[in-house]
Amino acid sequence: MNFMFRQILDQAAAVLVPPTCVLCGAPGKAGLDLCAACRDELPRNRHACPRCALPLPPAVAANAWCGACLQRPPPYTDAFVPYLYRDRIRALITGAKFSGRLNFLRLLGLCLADSAREAGITRPDLILPVPLHPHRMRTRGYNQALEIARVLGKELVIAVDGDTCVRLRAITxxxxxxxxxxxxxxxxxFGVTAPLKAGHVALLDDVVTTGSTAAEVANTLLQAGARRVDLWAVARTP
Ligand SMILES: [Zn+2]
Ligand SMILES: [Zn+2]
Incomplete structure (x- = not known):
């Protein structure tokens, strides 16, 4: 089934079927396929390095940078990664990426938007998803980061650019x-097809592990004319 068709089916289901929690089957919250209990149990990345979102031990002071960032700060200015990549968040992300559960992408985008409002993030001019290689794009049919970015951009009323930054070669x-x-x-x-007009860009990915991919894209965007790049993602690996 192609991506457009699945999206239409998902949208039709959203209108016809009342929201149901995708994790436990209980009635969902208004417009969200997640119940309040499951939402509260999503693993949050509450105590993290503000520069790279690495989860930090409780003993480390709030807003303190991690050792790696103190030694060598990454090219992105702020990191906003509200969840941890485990348990239910991991199930939602892997379902969205590898099992074609597109409704999970919408859910993750909505959760991210709520977290962004709660956290009072500095608003960027543009959200730019990490691009997929065209080959991966063809086999998967969609770029999960772009689909999450679309939901997030609509919710926060921030423009999304899924075209300017491109992947030049496959990455093992x-x-x-x-x-x-x-x-x-x-x-x-990574490369760009045109100079960036937006000064402040939020680079969006689904999961951040070491941040090497994000750093490489951020450097590409800074070289292409961005003044500031922040890293946004759904989840951080511990
Ligand atoms: Zn539930
Ligand atoms: Zn850090």
């Missing part, structure tokens, strides 16, 4: 690679 999966190897793996993998 980053899983299992050490941080330095990840950096080498993504070096030169």
């Amino acid at each position: 999966p980053q899983e299992g690679l050490e941080k330095e190897a990840r950096k080498r793996n993504v070096h030169g993998a």
